[in-house]
Amino acid sequence: MRRLAYLLPVLLFALVAGYFLLSLDEGRDPSLVPSALIGKPMPAFTLPGLSAGAPPLESAAILGAPAVINVFASWCLPCRAEHPLLTGLARDSGVALYGILYKDDPAAGAGWLAELGDPFRAVGVDRTGRTGIDFGVYGVPETYVVDREGIIRFRQVGPLHPQVIAEKILPLLKTLKE
């Protein structure tokens, strides 16, 4: 019994060291904010279209099929880097891809898409960033996967990369389509 008491500090140390070891795990970025909206319905929004003639982008119009919503801006460099991946994702999976132009000038956004290609089914302009706040966006780019009921099922903070698309988004879209 007495000897066991001497083992207690060792046990405590093992506990703390184990916790630290887990926290050192590669996949964990402490600056990432855990999403409050996973499993919750996406916020309702109505955003003006990119060009003068384009219809507004409404959250209600996205419902009915799984969709990917990408929050981007022409002033955002990582968005430029992830753009080919988004284009590939829309082409390969056939998923409905929507864009939210975050705190940007519509003309700048239109020019950006004209230059890089437009993979989006529709783009809404969020000039004030208010819809972004409703989504919990704290930096662009961010990407959301919503199911047919509009429930947010996945969120990527920062640019997409091939591994996330292959290991998370594509399998999720597959299950959502069934």
Add this chain to the structure above:
Amino acid sequence: MPGGMTPRAAGRIPVLAGLLALFLAFAGAAALAVEPSEMLADPALEARARAISREIRCLVCQNQSIDDSAADLARDLRLLVRERLVAGDSDQAVRDFLVARYGDFVLLDPPVRPRTWGLWFGPAAILAIAALGATLYFRRRRAAAPPAPLTPEEASRVGRLVEEERLP
């Protein structure tokens, strides 16, 4: 060097004063991220907005409050807080509004939940365990009987040994 200050040393004081002035100028700027144009006309509402803002984490520069941060998003959130207050929300309703979007992480003061029990009660629990251990230790030490006095044989032997040591 005798003869007082060299020209270089004399020049150093105004430079220091200048640096100090520069520092103070920036310190003042850093302390006021809230721009005058953002402030509400109603001083009571503005005071509430400031109090709430000080407790809301800026998600871009994560160890600053939105009241301190010059980040774009922090400004948007400050405006949002003021907008909700003007619309008649209570302080708690404003906080709930932000937590619904950004989670508990947005609060600089973590709420008490099963997940944060370790954080809130852990230090007190460790202190209690230490106090218990210390109490047990000291009680046991006091309870232990004082050593028995020397028997007459032992006393004479000690005396002998001491005598032997004294001899050259």
